[in-house]
């Protein structure tokens with residue numbers, strides 16, 4: 101009997117020791133930690149009254165719905181042209197904006213109403229993990245990035261479990277960088293091998309800072325550049341090319357200036373009402389949008405957006421935590437994580453006109469996020485200018501961090517050796533060329549730099565048509581650059597661009 105018990109006991113003991121060994125064998129040995137794409141603003145669909153007959157998608161709203169709701173504004177605009185009654189037009193405009201977006205507002209502490217819900221994200225194993233597959237993490241953009249970082253933590257644990265890996269790699273796009281930095285603040289990077297930031301407002305974006313301090317301004321040159329640069333997105337699209345050409349002709353004929361005058365009148369007459377009756381009630385309590393406000397605007401913005409130190413105490417505590425402990429502590433967080441073995445890559449765009457309705461319209465950017473903020477502090481010339489001729493690189497003078505087109509000094513950024521600047525890269529718009537570069541970064545266990553690979557120098561010209569990057573060249577004036585672009589990156593849109601520049605030149 102004792103012998104039987106002893107055998108039973110040893111079988112149990114053996115099975116106990118075998119189980120962990122079996123679990124250890126289950127670890128994936130592919131050597132490629134799974135990649136999680138930490139998505140941008142709008143990644144999580146927000147629904148009002150889900151599961152009821154009043155259910156409606158709040159964000160992003162259906163285009164058809166917006167157009168339907170905007171119809172009264174269009175007819176009110178017609179009325180405005182007739183009678184010049186800005187207040188009547190303002191009534192219709194504000195009511196419409198509030199109807200479409202008003203339900204997105206949070207409470208005084210920055211919490212969502214129970215009526216608004218965000219879709220949940222969980223990884224699935226439909227596709228085997230590899231460097232060609234990204235797990236997708238989205239979230240409610242309105243909320244405190246710290247809350248979304250907790251969601252990312254859960255998601256990372258689920259991916260590790262699903263793929264049998266101890267670590268993951270992150271590719272953060274735009275607002276995904278805010279979520280990722282908040283994650284690093286809360287949890288460190290022991291679970292993360294590599295992080296790629298792509299067009300992230302790591303130090304904010306001027307459009308948020310300026311709107312939160314009421315600095316609205318229309319500028320004709322900025323609007324022209326902003327509209328024109330959207331066209332290459334329609335590469336090889338004949339209609340897109342024709343619209344581009346038409347726009348350039350409108351500008352040449354001075355029609356745009358007349359449109360701007362109408363816009364200026366609108367801003368003059370309606371700015372205060374639109375801010376007080378729509379924008380401030382909607383955005384003042386959104387910690388997610390507060391995370392975009394750069395330091396130079398931050399304290400003024402709290403006053404302009406009318407945050408009450410008592411009423412909004414909880415909200416202020418939250419946004420201050422992100423601003424000071426995450427955004428303004430980026431250098432410390434990244435340096436510590438690098439020391440612990442995590443590799444970092446930062447890919448930012450430049451030479452794109454930023455949102456043309458704010459005073460900071462001359463900031464170089466990817467169209468949405470300013471290059472100086474995304475790059476964690478690079479020194480950038482204005483969008484229509486160059487660094488001074490006698491400019492001297494500010495730091496690390498043993499290596500060259502100045503762009504060949506004299507637009508950027510990368511030496512002042514937090515990680516100059518692992519920050520890439522892609523000329524003409526529209527905010528978070530990628531192609532196969534990006535995919536190949538990201539794969540190169542994810543495959544490496546060592547920290548790669550802008551000096552590691554001749555194919556990926558620090559300053560690269562985005563060649564959208566041919567889905568690749570080519571080195572940035574010295575600029576040769578407007579027409580010279582158009583010629584250069586056409587011969588180095590032959591495509592329909594570069595042909596149209598050159599044609600329009602020549603027409604402009606001969607008409608001028």
Ligand SMILES: [Zn+2]
Nearest residue numbers: 128129130131
């Ligand atoms: Zn694996």
